[in-house]
Amino acid sequence: MNDAKRELIRKMYIALQAGEISKxxxxxxxxxxxxxxxxxxxxxxxxxxxxxxxxxIDIRERQGMFVGGKGTQNVLDxxxxxxxxxxxxxxxxxxxxxxxEGPTAAxxxxxxxxxxxxxxxxALDQLSFLRENSHPDIGSLGVRYNAILxxxxxxxxxxxxxxxxxEGTSRLYTEGIxxxxxxxREKLPYEKWPDQVFSEHKNIVDAIRRGDPDEARAMAVxxxxxxxxxxxxxxxxEGAGPEEGIIVSSRRQE
Numbered sequence: 608m609n610d611a612k613r614e615l616i617r618k619m620y621i622a623l624q625a626g627e628i629s630k631x632x633x634x635x636x637x638x639x640x641x642x643x644x645x646x647x648x649x650x651x652x653x654x655x656x657x658x659x660x661x662x663x664i665d666i667r668e669r670q671g672m673f674v675g676g677k678g679t680q681n682v683l684d685x686x687x688x689x690x691x692x693x694x695x696x697x698x699x700x701x702x703x704x705x706x707x708e709g710p711t712a713a714x715x716x717x718x719x720x721x722x723x724x725x726x727x728x729x730a731l732d733q734l735s736f737l738r739e740n741s742h743p744d745i746g747s748l749g750v751r752y753n754a755i756l757x758x759x760x761x762x763x764x765x766x767x768x769x770x771x772x773x774e775g776t777s778r779l780y781t782e783g784i785x786x787x788x789x790x791x792r793e794k795l796p797y798e799k800w801p802d803q804v805f806s807e808h809k810n811i812v813d814a815i816r817r818g819d820p821d822e823a824r825a826m827a828v829x830x831x832x833x834x835x836x837x838x839x840x841x842x843x844x845e846g847a848g849p850e851e852g853i854i855v856s857s858r859r860q861e
Contacts, residue, residue, distance in 0.1 A: 611650075612650070612653065612654055612657070615644060615646060615650070615651075615654045616654055616657060616658060618644060619640075619644070619654065619658065620658075620663060622643075623663070623664075623674055628640060628643060629674055632673050632674045633671050633672065633673055633674075634664060634671065634672040634673065634674070636671075637651055637652060637655065637672075640655075649743065649744060652744060652747065653744075653747045655672065656747045656748070656750065656751050659675075659751070662675045663675050666751075698835060698839065700776070701831055701832070701834065701835035701838075703776055704776055704831050705827075705828055705831045705832070707761075707769070707772065707773055707776060708757065708760070708761070708773070708827050708831060709824045709827045709828045709831070710824060711760065711761050711764045711766075711769060711773070711827070712760055712811055712814070712815065712820075712823040712824050712826070712827035713820035713821070713823050713824040714763075714764035714765075714766065714769075714820070715760050715761070715763035715764045715815050715823060716814060716815045716817070716818050716819055716820040716822075716823040717818065717820050718763060718764055718765045719763035719815055720763075723759065723762060723763035724763075724815070724816060726759040726762070727756060727759045727760060727763065727812055727815065728812065730752050730755040730756035730759055731756060731808060731809065731812050733748075733752045733755075734749065734752050734753070734756065734797070734805055734808060735805065737749055737752070737797060737801075738797070738801040738802070738805050745797050745798055745801065746796075746797060746798040748797075749796060749797025749798070749801075749804075750796075750797070753796070753797070753804075753808075754777060756808060756812075757773075757777065758773070758774075758777065760811065760815065760827075761773045763815065796834070796837060796838070799837070800837060803833070804834075804837075807826070807829065807830035807833060807834075808830065810826040810829075810830070811823060811826045811827050811830060814826050
């Protein structure tokens with residue numbers, strides 16, 4: 608994380624603790640926050656997404672931004688993690704995610720209801736909008752809606768214990784990937800490979816909608832293995848090209 612963003616997050620956290628930028632646990636609007644800290648709205652938006660990944664705030668669709676529950680030491684530990692996230696940890700995190708999310712996608716295909724599918728589709732639609740419109744904040748917003756999509760899939764498995772385990776793994780990954788995007792402003796996955804990442808997400812969603820557990824599991828594993836290769840390429844400055852290290856889906860053509 609660059610020094611300017613790290614400093615902004617620290618200032619925002621201190622202001623939150625002092626109640627300067629929130630009322631009844633609800634943060635001021637993004638525009639007001641940008642004016643308060645005298646930064647551009649795009650820079651403030653990236654800081655807010657990082658704060659959400661750290662658990663400091665909770666951004667709720669159509670409701671606003673609310674104060675989260677992390678203590679000071681946890682916040683400082685998280686900020687340090689964002690600065691020194693080791694590239695060799697990526698493979699370990701994705702190994703764990705594959706163990707959790709592959710079978711979870713299969714359960715989701717068997718157990719999802721209409722409400723689950725609506726939430727999953729909404730997240731996919733948001734990612735589609737960012738991609739089709741080349742949104743200027745596609746990188747940071749892509750991280751956010753990616754997390755929402757994956758969480759919605761886990762929720763569709765209807766296993767509260769599994770959801771709690773996933774949330775810890777997801778936060779670890781999200782904290783790390785946010786650091787990638789702020790380290791010398793390297794491009795994030797949805798900036799660098801929008802078509803590939805969206806296609807993989809769509810394959811998972813389509814399999815869940817069809818109620819096909821085997822295909823859902825397979826597509827989730829393909830996506831996670833490809834994501835691991837892409838992120839490792841970024842963090843080792845190799846910058847894998849569109850085809851390098853990418854597993855091609857064997858999904859049925861419809």
